[in-house]
Amino acid sequence: MTHELLNKAPAGGSHPSPESLHRRLLPWYRRQRRRLPWRGAGDPYRVWVSEVMLQQTQVATVTPFYQRFIDRFPTIARLARARAPDVLAAWSGLGYYRRARNLHAAARLVAREHAGRIPADPVRFGRLPGVGRYTVGAVLSIAFDLPLPVLDGNVARVLSRLYALPASIREPKGARALWRLAGTLVPMRRAGDWNQALMELGATVCLPRGPRCPACPVRALCRARALERVEVLPPPAPRRRTVTVKRAVALIERDGRLLMVRREGTLLDGMWEPPGVELERRASARAALGRALKKLGVTARLEPTGRRVRHRITHRAIEVEVWRGVEGAHAPGARVRGARFVGPRARGLALTALARKLQS
Numbered sequence: 001m002t003h004e005l006l007n008k009a010p011a012g013g014s015h016p017s018p019e020s021l022h023r024r025l026l027p028w029y030r031r032q033r034r035r036l037p038w039r040g041a042g043d044p045y046r047v048w049v050s051e052v053m054l055q056q057t058q059v060a061t062v063t064p065f066y067q068r069f070i071d072r073f074p075t076i077a078r079l080a081r082a083r084a085p086d087v088l089a090a091w092s093g094l095g096y097y098r099r100a101r102n103l104h105a106a107a108r109l110v111a112r113e114h115a116g117r118i119p120a121d122p123v124r125f126g127r128l129p130g131v132g133r134y135t136v137g138a139v140l141s142i143a144f145d146l147p148l149p150v151l152d153g154n155v156a157r158v159l160s161r162l163y164a165l166p167a168s169i170r171e172p173k174g175a176r177a178l179w180r181l182a183g184t185l186v187p188m189r190r191a192g193d194w195n196q197a198l199m200e201l202g203a204t205v206c207l208p209r210g211p212r213c214p215a216c217p218v219r220a221l222c223r224a225r226a227l228e229r230v231e232v233l234p235p236p237a238p239r240r241r242t243v244t245v246k247r248a249v250a251l252i253e254r255d256g257r258l259l260m261v262r263r264e265g266t267l268l269d270g271m272w273e274p275p276g277v278e279l280e281r282r283a284s285a286r287a288a289l290g291r292a293l294k295k296l297g298v299t300a301r302l303e304p305t306g307r308r309v310r311h312r313i314t315h316r317a318i319e320v321e322v323w324r325g326v327e328g329a330h331a332p333g334a335r336v337r338g339a340r341f342v343g344p345r346a347r348g349l350a351l352t353a354l355a356r357k358l359q360s
């Protein structure tokens with residue numbers, strides 16, 4: 001193990017060998033692993049769905065969504081045949097919708113170009129939309145037992161501490177060092193169990209704050225513990241600056257249903273929420289919202305509600321002014337261009353998280 005960052009680790013004692021870690025961690029994983037609905041199925045499609053859902057989302061949040069999604073699309077063929085709005089609707093509430101769009105596009109490619117079978121080849125699998133290095137390692141090691149590493153936040157933290165490696169996964173140099181280290185540790189057999197053991201240790205024992213070192217199966221090998229550096233490893237990632245954005249939305253009701261429009265743009269493309277507009281500095285919300293409604297072909301008198309909703313999408317903190325729109329000249333029952341009135345349960349429609357907050 002000779003990479004640059006590892007050489008900078010404080011001296012004293014030796015780094016744990018891969019074999020010594022395998023001997024302790026694999027039996028611990030067999031005994032202690034949480035029973036999760038996607039574990040043990042051995043079905044690459046289900047492993048793939050779970051791994052995509054688990055990116056940036058906690059296990060407890062994912063579990064009910066995973067179950068519903070699999071009930072709806074039990075095979076990759078069913079997902080490939082599904083309509084995009086139905087896939088987004090099944091994903092609705094889980095966030096990061098690009099993941100669902102990519103998964104759907106990838107399922108269609110698997111059906112068209114791989115005879116409906118997920119390719120067990122890292123290069124071919126890695127060419128599918130949304131499949132990065134992590135997904136390749138996780139799916140192919142768990143479903144096909146290929147000796148490929150994984151690196152996510154949990155694994156990065158465990159490795160940084162086990163090897164007293166001052167590397168952050170959020171920095172290119174740190175990520176490269178951690179990927180190299182992860183690659184040296186993967187066993188030739190049971191790679192999937194090994195990767196899941198590292199993830200499980202990070203999720204349940206080697207926690208970001210207050211790691212449970214006395215309960216850790218590899219505590220005797222841990223360099224950070226020996227050097228009393230657990231609390232400072234891994235080093236904090238540089239913070240991404242939060243951008244504050246102001247938005248105004250109009251709630252327009254007709255017969256107990258709310259007007260929703262389909263959003264377009266990279267993050268929320270294809271999702272539905274009440275019509276709104278991002279406000280320039282010092283812009284009049286009433287005027288800007290009025291123009292946005294006019295484009296939709298809606299005539300409504302706007303009244304302030306005084307309600308403000310705070311909302312966050314990745315690094316954007318969004319402050320939303322909520323207005324009420326009272327329909328005027330609009331003929332009852334007439335269609336509104338590119339929009340539709342939606343009842344409180346909005347079945348089958350992919351709503352943004354903001355739309356859900358506004359409905360509550």
Ligand code: SF4
Binds near residue numbers: 161217218225230
């Ligand atoms: S001993 Fe503590 S810091 Fe080291 S791997 Fe185990 S839980 Fe993490």
